[in-house]
Amino acid sequence: MYTVQPIDTSTLGDRSYLVHDGTTALVVDPQRDIDRVLEAAREAGVRIGHVFETHIHNDYVTGGHALAQETGAAYHVNAEDPVDFERMPVSDGEIVDVSPVLAVRAIATPGHTHTHLSYELRADGRPVGVFTGGSLLFGSTGRPDLLGPEHTDTLVRAQYRSAHRLAGEIPEDAEIFPTHGFGSFCSSTQAEGVSSTIAHEKRVNPVLTSSEADFVADLLAGLDAYPAYYAHMAPANLAGPGAPDLTPPEPADPAELRSRIEAGEWVVDLRSRTAFAAGHLPGSLSFGLDGSFATYLGWIIPWGTPLTLLGETPEQIEEAQRELARIGIDRSAGGATGTPEEWTGGRPPGVLPTASFGDLVEARTEGRDEGMVVLDVRRDLEWSESHLLGAVHIPLHQLLRRMDEVPPGRVWVHCGSGYRATAAASLLAANGRDVVAVNDEFANAAQAGAVLESAAA
Structure with a gap:
């Protein structure tokens, strides 16, 4: 018997995994706050003996190094990764015996990174699952462009071959356990579902149902921006980050x-x-x-x-x-x-005016807000699909450096639901602009009477 317990980090769109046989456990791709993993192991009554990294992560700081130090577990990282800490180097084809019941086989699956590994899980000698990290995801794959444009073409083609290797070597009834794909920007497209098998992916995943040429073209055409902080994650992970300090910050009056x-x-x-x-x-x-x-x-x-x-x-x-x-x-x-x-300190708080798309359309139609500026802070792909006629487009992540491109006048800022619009409005207000935050779903814009167009129009 064995248990695979996902540990979700929904805010980043990732999963870590605690796997055990009732006595000994392994962990795959732990997040930085390892107290969650330690608590899960305590509740299960198991000892963590091994920690595995599928790759040097780009979207979060790993907890693998700190977890291995805390528990005394063997820390398995690809032998080709130039890390600055002691680890158990692991290579393609190597089998690690975790317990009398559980074993793990490393499988080279480049694509998300050059040195990406997947790990086949064996229970009593039989392959039962595979931890795919940023390789084969639910209905998708990990994106291949995070290491820079000079690597993207090589990696996207490697991703295709890696997915087909997994589909060819892993039994069809084996479950797949990806790290990314639950809202993470490491996923090339948004993954679907909460569980899957190799057989299911063979039926639905574009990487396994398309030709290599079609897969490459479609994936690259669908890539959008990813968070700027990703640039800092790999260097931190190569250095072997410690556990975080979560003590309360100093009070500020x-x-x-x-x-x-x-x-x-x-x-x-x-x-x-x-x-x-x-x-x-x-x-x-x-x-x-x-x-x-x-x-x-x-x-x-x-x-x-x-x-x-x-x-x-x-x-x-x-x-x-x-x-x-x-x-x-x-x-x-x-x-x-x-x-x-x-x-x-007793001074009047600031107030941010808010509105719906209906309010925006009404203000435009009646001319109540002369010189109004409609600012769309969604990402490029969202804008390309559909946007308000006459809107100015500056994605939220570019707004700070492009403040001088926002035309003069009262700025009505919107996004897809209101979260990014409010963040953008607060940035604009802090820079002295008169703003209105559209706290509404973009799906309501057409119904409210807004005129929409696409980038191709």
Whole structure:
């Protein structure tokens, strides 16, 4: 008997895995906050003896090195990866005996990276599953462009061959256990489903149902931008990162908060966008924990900028620190909990006007907001599919460096649902612009009477 327990990090779109036979466990691709893995092992009553990395990750700081040090487990990393720490080098075809019941076979599956490995899981000598990392995902594959354009063509073709190798070598009834593909930008397209087998992927996955030429062309045509913080992940992972420090940040009073904003530091409001709009510390920025907080904050913030966190409760601050530690932002400069009135020191809180697409259409039609600017902060592929006629397009992740391209006038900013629009509106307001955040689903725009066009039109 064996158990495979996924440990989800839904905010980054990743999964780690704890696998055990009731006594001894192995872990695949653990996240930075290893306390979750240790707790899962304690609850199962098992000892972690082995930790495996499928690849040097680009979207998060690994917990593998810290977990191996904490537990004394053997840390298995591809022998070809130039890491700065002691590891158990593993190569294609090598079999690692984990326990009398469990074993793992390494399979070279380049494509997501040059040195990517998948791991076939064997129970009582029989292949029962494969940990595919960023190779074969549910209905998709890992993207091949994260190492730079000079590697993309080589990697996308390697990804095709690797998927076919897995499909040819692993039994059809074996389950696949990917690390990416649950909303991660490491996935070339959004993966579908919560479980799968080799047989199912042979029927539905484009990498296994298309010719190599069609797969390459379709995948490359569908790639969009990925977070800027990815550039910092591989160097951190090659160095062997330690466990994060999740102790509370130093408290910041109203005077300190104001001085940090005036110094150009980032003071981030973790509350929902509706709470931020109703009242906030002027100059603070809205990145609520109810959205893709770490992804967008890590994408946009100039790396190394001091960061102060504002939350209603200490638990919100704690959650934010955990999210940020996963992408290598280890310590906040400070934090404050409470209400906007407490953060302003008695001064009036700032208010962010909000609207629906119906309000936007009405304002345009009636000319109530003369000189209004409609700013679309969605990504390029979203814009290409459909956008408001006459809108200005600056993706959220480019807004800081392109502020001077936003035309003069009151800016009505929208995205796909309201989260990115509010973040963008807070950035614009902090830079002195008059803004309205459209807190609405883009799917409602046409119904509200907005005129849409596509980039191909």
